[in-house]
Amino acid sequence: MKRRLAALIGAAALLASAPLASAATNGEAGATGLSDCPTSYACFWVHNNYGGTMGKVAGNNTNYMNLNNSSGCTAYPGTWNDCISSIANRGTQCTVYFFTNASYGGRWHSLSRGDEVADFATGYNDPAFNDAISSNRWCS
Numbered sequence: 598m599k600r601r602l603a604a605l606i607g608a609a610a611l612l613a614s615a616p617l618a619s620a621a622t623n624g625e626a627g628a629t630g631l632s633d634c635p636t637s638y639a640c641f642w643v644h645n646n647y648g649g650t651m652g653k654v655a656g657n658n659t660n661y662m663n664l665n666n667s668s669g670c671t672a673y674p675g676t677w678n679d680c681i682s683s684i685a686n687r688g689t690q691c692t693v694y695f696f697t698n699a700s701y702g703g704r705w706h707s708l709s710r711g712d713e714v715a716d717f718a719t720g721y722n723d724p725a726f727n728d729a730i731s732s733n734r735w736c737s
């Protein structure tokens with residue numbers, strides 16, 4: 598009995614000291630990815646269908662060159678600029694607008710609160726929007 602109790606205590610101590618790996622800590626989206634997007638954020642993924650590395654923003658962003666991304670995108674390495682293939686709006690108050698140029702320029706698409714687009718070719722009927730997002734603004 599003492600041996601079993603000691604083994605259980607040792608196992609519990611080992612589990613307590615092990616680092617936790619999750620989508621929230623390492624930036625990788627889970628199997629569906631969409632469930633990893635927290636409330637009050639607009640989230641985006643490197644791949645269609647919410648796959649690969651997930652990024653998120655809660656406010657306006659004039660230039661995605663300033664948003665760090667370690668996923669290995671080739672357009673602008675180390676940034677989210679021109680690196681987004683699916684999006685979701687988990688904001689709590691309004692629509693988010695995504696733009697193809699920095700400073701809210703170029704073409705844009707809106708995404709209402711609670712909506713998501715897994716693939717720009719089918720979600721917006723605009724495949725050219727894939728890997729083209731460079732800024733975002735909330736509401737109008």
